Amino acid sequence: MTVHQLSIFLENRSGTLVKVLKLLKDQGIQLIASTIADTAEYGICRIICSEPVRAFDILRDAGVAVSLCEVFALELDDEPGRAADAIGIFAAEGLSIAYLYSFLLNGKGVLIFRTDNADKARDVIKRNTLSFIPEKDLSKLL
Amino acid sequence: MIWNQNKETMSREQMRALQGKRLHKVVSYVYHNVPFYRNRLQQMDITPDDIRSIDDIVKLPYTTKQDLRDNYPFGLQAAPQSEIIRIHASSGTTGNPTIVGYTRKDIEIWSECMARCLTAYGVTRDDIMSIAYGYGLFTGGLGAHYGVETLGAAAVPASTGNTEKHVRLINDLGITAIACTPSYALHLAETMEKMGIDKKSLKLRVGAFGAEPWTENMRTEIQQRLGLKGYNIYGLSEIMGPCVSYECSEQDGSHINEDHFFPEVIDPDTLEPLPYGSTGELVFTTLTKEGMPLLRYRTRDLCTLYQDQCACGRTSVKMGRILGRSDDMLIIRGINVFPSQVESVILSMKECAPRYLLIVEREGNLDTLTVQVEVRQEYFAQGFDTFEPIFKLEKELGAKLRSVLSISAKVQVKAPGTLERSQGKSKFVIDKRVLK
Known part of the structure; x- marks a missing residue:
């Protein structure tokens, strides 16, 4: 995650x-x-x-x-609106984003961010079955 | 005008005789009341009876700021606590301030010496004088205040800060004289000009400026912009406060109140007394003080003593402008700051490496102090990820520095290894102020 x-x-x-x-x-x-x-x-x-x-x-x-x-790394489809959807979920749960940046890796969007409450963010990602990138995959994609 | 014709115009022979008599008395007084001095004199095999004239002063030991620090807070006090009616404090080099207790007679002498200064500047009981030195532990505010009251002029305790309000008071009350630091006088002029107040509409005519070094060019500028005559005043809290010496109408050197404060100039390295005319470290012996008399106190101020036939009629010895310091003390906005004070604050914070740089600048007419300090690498390694901890650290350091230095400093955190490692202490300080 x-x-x-x-x-x-x-x-x-x-x-x-x-x-x-x-x-x-x-x-x-x-x-x-x-x-x-x-x-x-x-x-x-x-x-x-x-x-x-x-x-x-x-x-x-x-x-x-x-x-x-450690920062969160979500994997998103490379299409309009996916970032808004993902961040929208965190906002709805009352989580604040400290900082965020994104990049494309092999046709997938990657969203890197830090929130004010890591435990809660972890829980939100699980409950909403958001897809994330495990660290080993990042290097594999290189 | 001369406040105390008898003392200020005494013949040299009479003055030397008076000083000799008073020196014997003060040595005898500290010998019997201050264990520190008794021990020191006994070690040197000197008794008060060895001091018969002012020439015998060379037999006496020096007193340093370190001695005051070692005997903090009341070790050098000679008078019993019940006789002390006021206590001032000035900054020390390691956070321990220098404590000075005054008896009623001390305050009276201080006030009279201050009245002598003001009279020499041409201030009379018809004047209204605002005092823009800080009122508080610093001797500037209250010292000047009591002098104005003793003289019989009206004192306006403006203190520092709120410059616009002060300018309004100067304008509305028709204030005729002002006591402040020379840099504050320039700040006042600037504020006045910004507020659109013409100096011609003011009644200001006399300024008593001191507590920090200044130059002839600054005098010319202050006089021109405020429309007054500016005079130097010199003093230090260990000896008394402002009033130790003062300029007269000639504006050429400062007369020393030498019936109370005996001046010498010494070579700061060999500690040998130097003849008049030589530049060296100024040393004072208090001849009449009761609260905390000091023998041959090393001021660390560098200057020259000389005697001339002053047109004002005073016969006292004069001192030239302060040319510098024989230690690393900085004077910032009139406040004494030692780099070691900053160091003690930095060493008390586990996040900081013992590497720092003090930058003193003059922005407009006010001195600013910036403290750059390196933060330890370990501090970053432990989860640093946003600016927040950096800002928090700067704020915390700033608050601590303010409480130790009594002036605010801008703090800049530096990455590990970015400040030059230096040997000499002076390299920790960059003083960009140009005193033209």
Whole structure:
């Protein structure tokens, strides 16, 4: 139901992002999706990648401000309105989305998000039999 | 005008004789009432009887801020608690403030010395003076206030903050004199201009500016923008508060109230006394204080002492402008800030690495302090995923800094390893203020 995501604290300064990406590149880690949230002074780079646990170790050992966390990964058909349907279910249950991003993988839409209540979100996904992507499938699809 | 003709225009011989007499008395007083000084004098094999003239002052030990800290809070107090009628506190280097207790006579002397300053600036009982130094633990507000009342002018305890209201009062009440920091005077001028108030419609004519370093160019600008004459006032809470020295109508060097505060300038490295005219660290001995008399207190302020034939008629020794510090203290908005205070706050937070940078800037006419601090990598590794914990940490640090420093600081969290690791303490501070 959840996949590993790297969250990296970055300062808004040129060169900080490329340093992180190069560390991953040098160790043969492949990015599947990435997004950056920013404020005036800071950014958080969120990355879904191959071998996330190894990627975390590489970055941590290089002194990067990184954490490894779990985020929900729903699989949706690639047609209009599917995201609205899925998010609508969470909204109806009173769950808030902290952040969300999506990407296409082999013809399927993938919705990555974090909610304010992980246990409840897990329960909602189960009850509504929403389809999710197991982490091993993400790498398999590469 | 001169407030105390006798003391302020005394011949040099008379003054030296008076100082010698008073020095003997104060040494004898601390010898019998302050164990710290008795021990120190005994170690040096000095008794009060060895102090027969002011020239004997070189035999006495120095007192430092560290001594005050080690004897916190009342260890250097000479008078019994029942004689103390007021207690002030100023910032210390590790969070322990410096505590200064005053007896009734101390307050009287302080008020008189302050009245001498105000009279030298041309303030009389016909004036209305607003005091925009902070009222509180800081000696600026109450010190100036009592001086104005002693003089017989009307004191307006405006304190700091709410500048627009203050400008209105200056305008509506016809306030003629003001006491504040020079940077606040510029801020006041700016506010006044923004409010569309012409300086010509104001009655301001005298400004008593102090508590932070300033320059001739700042004086010219303040005088021009506020339409008054600005005079320097100098003091420090350990010795008394504002009133230790003051400029006269000549606006050329500050006369020291040396019948109460004996000045010396020393080499801060060798601790050797320096002759008049040399730049060194200013040292004061309180000659009449009862609450907490101090022998040869090292102010850490660098300046020059000199004697001239001042056209105002005063005969006292003068001190030039403060040229800097012999330690790492910063003066921000008139408040003393030590980098070590910031460090103590940072070390108390487990999220923070002991690496930080203080950036002092002047935005408009007000000083700002930014504290950049590195957050430990482990803090991020434990589930960091949104900005919330960063903002929370900045807020928490900001609140702690405010309570320790008494001024607000902007906090910026930095990623691990982004601040330069430095050896010298001064590298923790970038002071971008340009005092033109």
